[in-house]
Amino acid sequence: MNFAVLTIFPEMFDLFWSHGIVRRAIEKKRISAHTVNIRDFAMDRHKSTDDRPFGGGCGMLMKTEPMAAAIRSAKIRNPASQTILLTPQGRRFDQNLAYALASLNDLILVCGRYEGVDERICDTLIDFEISIGDYVLTGGELPAMIIMDAVTRLLPDTLGGAESAEKDSFSDTLLEHAHYTRPRSFEEIDVPEVLLSGNHRAIDKWRLESSLIRTFLKRPDLLEKKRLDSGEIDILKKWCLDIEKIIRSQSLHGTDALSGS
Structure with missing residues (x-):
């Protein structure tokens, strides 16, 4: 999987790519990742990437020329890439969409800023739009990191165990079961005895019931969707x-x- 991130703040991604599962995936060559600085394609000496919207109104928009040139440059490097704009107007990101993206080879993640992106960019150069929730952020950089993290952990050989991703919350339309670790007793609260029994059949049954309980109490809407x-x-x-x-x-x-x- 190849990630290209188009942004005016490429330095935000240096630490993200240097830690945890994403770093290990890069080291194992399960993914490659790089930024494209949209400012490098600006056409004036000030490296401007924003301009006033036609028709007036508050705020600024991303300039069309630098954005278009940056996307086309990324496409030259990875011609088969799907180009995704991170925007509150896009499809809501969820685990199913993460699985769909993990099946692709290359992704270009476009991080907007200011009041958004010129509609002509969306119409001609964007394959689809994704939102991470019904709220507004100052830019697409954090959503891009969330998507890369969620997609990377679904790729083969990126997690500690082969079944880790399959047993995550939402992978089976259920929240994950409760977890416990040492000490056996913490502030007079004990670990459920079944988890100490060594009876894997009983443990699996307990975990299923725990998963159902947590889903029913926290996200009952998920149960309505599940077969x-x-x-x-x-x-x-x-x-x-x-x-x-x-x-x-x-x-x-x-x-x-x-x-x-």
């Missing part, structure tokens, strides 16, 4: 029976309270 298997349905049915039992017991308590007994 549940028989084991997951059995767990949810058991919860239903337990909840009904609790409701019935509360109803009885209410009757007793009203009767004064």
